[in-house]
Amino acid sequence: MNNRTRGKKAITAAAALCVTVSLLAGCGGGKAEEKPSAAPTNEPVTLTFFTPVGGATPEKFMSEYGDAIQKKFPHVTTKFVNVDTAKKILLPELIAAGEQIDVIYASVGMIHENVLKSGLAYDMTELTKLANLDLTKFEPSTIDLIRQISGGALYGIPTSTSYATIVYNKDLFDKFGEAYPANGMTWDELLQKARKMTRNDGGVQYRGFVASFNHLALTNQLSASFDDPKTEKSLINSDIWNKHAQNLARFYEIPGNEVTTTTAALTAQNNFFIKDRIAAMYANVFPPTYLDPENAATKGMNLDAVSLPEYVDLKGVGSQPYPTFFSLTNMSKKKEAAFQVIAWLASEEFQLAQSRKGLQTVLKSEKVRNEFGKDFPYLSGKNVSAFMPAKPASPSVVTPYNSVAATSFMTNVHKIVSKQLDVNTALRQAEEETNKKIAEMKAAAK
Numbered sequence: 001m002n003n004r005t006r007g008k009k010a011i012t013a014a015a016a017l018c019v020t021v022s023l024l025a026g027c028g029g030g031k032a033e034e035k036p037s038a039a040p041t042n043e044p045v046t047l048t049f050f051t052p053v054g055g056a057t058p059e060k061f062m063s064e065y066g067d068a069i070q071k072k073f074p075h076v077t078t079k080f081v082n083v084d085t086a087k088k089i090l091l092p093e094l095i096a097a098g099e100q101i102d103v104i105y106a107s108v109g110m111i112h113e114n115v116l117k118s119g120l121a122y123d124m125t126e127l128t129k130l131a132n133l134d135l136t137k138f139e140p141s142t143i144d145l146i147r148q149i150s151g152g153a154l155y156g157i158p159t160s161t162s163y164a165t166i167v168y169n170k171d172l173f174d175k176f177g178e179a180y181p182a183n184g185m186t187w188d189e190l191l192q193k194a195r196k197m198t199r200n201d202g203g204v205q206y207r208g209f210v211a212s213f214n215h216l217a218l219t220n221q222l223s224a225s226f227d228d229p230k231t232e233k234s235l236i237n238s239d240i241w242n243k244h245a246q247n248l249a250r251f252y253e254i255p256g257n258e259v260t261t262t263t264a265a266l267t268a269q270n271n272f273f274i275k276d277r278i279a280a281m282y283a284n285v286f287p288p289t290y291l292d293p294e295n296a297a298t299k300g301m302n303l304d305a306v307s308l309p310e311y312v313d314l315k316g317v318g319s320q321p322y323p324t325f326f327s328l329t330n331m332s333k334k335k336e337a338a339f340q341v342i343a344w345l346a347s348e349e350f351q352l353a354q355s356r357k358g359l360q361t362v363l364k365s366e367k368v369r370n371e372f373g374k375d376f377p378y379l380s381g382k383n384v385s386a387f388m389p390a391k392p393a394s395p396s397v398v399t400p401y402n403s404v405a406a407t408s409f410m411t412n413v414h415k416i417v418s419k420q421l422d423v424n425t426a427l428r429q430a431e432e433e434t435n436k437k438i439a440e441m442k443a444a445a446k
Helices: 058-072 091-096 108-116 125-130 140-149 170-175 187-197 213-218 239-253 266-274 335-345 348-356 402-417 423-445
Strands: 045-051 076-082 103-107 157-160 164-169 199-201 204-206 281-285 303-307 324-328
Touching (some): 045 335, 058 076, 058 335, 103 335, 108 140, 108 324, 157 335, 187 239, 187 281, 213 239, 213 281, 239 402, 266 281, 324 335, 335 348
Parallel strands (some): 045 076, 045 103
Antiparallel strands (some): 164 281, 199 204
8 A cells, every 4th residue: 555645554542622613713722724825835745635435445545536636746745544434433533643634525415524513624715816716617506505515615625526317227118119218308207207117027027217315305406405504493394395205206106116115215226226127217326437337236237327307397407416525624734735736626637537537527617528438438329418417406505414304304205105104294204303303413512
């Protein structure tokens, strides 16, 4: 293993983690942030990158980011650290042990816990000005999202994103002589196609449609939010979430596509599509590598993708983005050098290379978007535009309570589609459960 990227092998006992009330101040008795200085020098520097994603490895970090960073900036040495859930070593334990982290990179769902709650947030607004980083070059929803999370500040720079889409099994459509789904379909049209593809043939029950309820909620096209950041109360029992839930529930009213709470869960829905191969269409957040016929999970499947169906009153609106952000920490003593790297990861140069590898760009650049997936021959002739909606939905409000709200919502949606509860009762129950959990979290934080 490259010792440049090797994290600490052991975490020793240390003083308790200093967590301040202020989002902008780190350890040290509320000491004010240092003002960023002029452009970074090319003096040798080691930058430590942290991700809260379990199972991430130094090798994966190097292949995705580290090698490219060190090639572009020969004076930069990268070091990688991450969580060890088996040993219960999370970010607070790392900081308490003296780890100096310069950059945190995490998906939007992990920003509150690891950037804000940790007290490591740093507003990069001034650095973007010094570095002439043009924020208007980004897909607007990604910047809107981090601004909302940051309370108007800029606690992260988006570097990649993903969207919900539909992947379908072409062989099943060919088997039953049905036309493939197409971009621009409405949910009503997809429902009719799902009805046609749900059938019993030769003793095998085929399903027209399966989905990840959690991912579709988190990236919902209606821009529905789970919580109100001002009142800190749940918004689940509302007309907009009712519309979202009713839309999905009707697919599971199709005879032959019914589910129990067990088969509504992601594992079962996923297995219907890739293990049993009896589902025609699958709605989830997919990487384009899912279409690789040599992919271990989908090996031998003849797949293609289609954009997420539209609501009739939201013509052309796709899913919300689910971006990854790189966040500079307030503990970093190398802020200018670290930001130089972050800004480059969002540059057209790096984004172009990533786009060719099938990673959805955060830039509006047509040049970058037109190169999407070109390093992979198997994507030739595939509907790769399905992975990048022309008009993503506006981002929902993200609060510290999103994860508990999403869990409660998903649990109760399973009860809706399995006919255990009607929609109104389930959403009311989900809201009550969420409000109770929010109150418990607030009490525990005192």
